[in-house]
Amino acid sequence: MGKPTRLILVSLASLVLFCFVCEAAEPDGFFRKDKVQVNITNNLPGGVSLTIHCRSKDDDLGFQTLAPGVSWSFRFRPNAFVSVTLFYCSFQQRRALEAERCRxxxxxxxxxxxxxxxxxxxxxxxxxxxxxxxxxxxxxxxSMA
Incomplete structure (x- = not known):
């Protein structure tokens, strides 16, 4: 491969990389996924508080204690390249749950x-x-893949 061809390929690769970096920096870029909002409400009877701990591989949202009738929500942006980000929320109750996916x-x-x-x-x-x-x-x- 000659020097002009190599120079063109390196220039094109640099341009593509530059476009990806610029796109990632833009809040509403082409590769950015819409944010997902999760809302959890404590509807337990008898004045029982609910303690929740939500986290993903990268983020730990800490423990939240909800009084009866109180809601707590959080938002996150799914991974741009695989379109899925898993968050796990544990409740101070009794069950391991498999959830349906929501968008x-x-x-x-x-x-x-x-x-x-x-x-x-x-x-x-x-x-x-x-x-x-x-x-x-x-x-x-x-989100669903």
């Missing part, structure tokens, strides 16, 4: 029989997951 807005209601995900198809919290005997762990996928 951009994940509404959860924690009730006596377990957490329920809002079903956008019928407008109800009817994707419910009961409690297991030990601590619960709830995977909250960022």
């Amino acid at each position: 951009h807005f994940c509404l959860w209601s924690v009730q006596p029989d377990g957490p329920c995900l809002f079903n956008t198809n019928d407008g109800k919290y009817d994707i419910c997951l009961g409690w297991k005997p030990e601590s619960s762990r709830l995977p909250l996928p960022g």
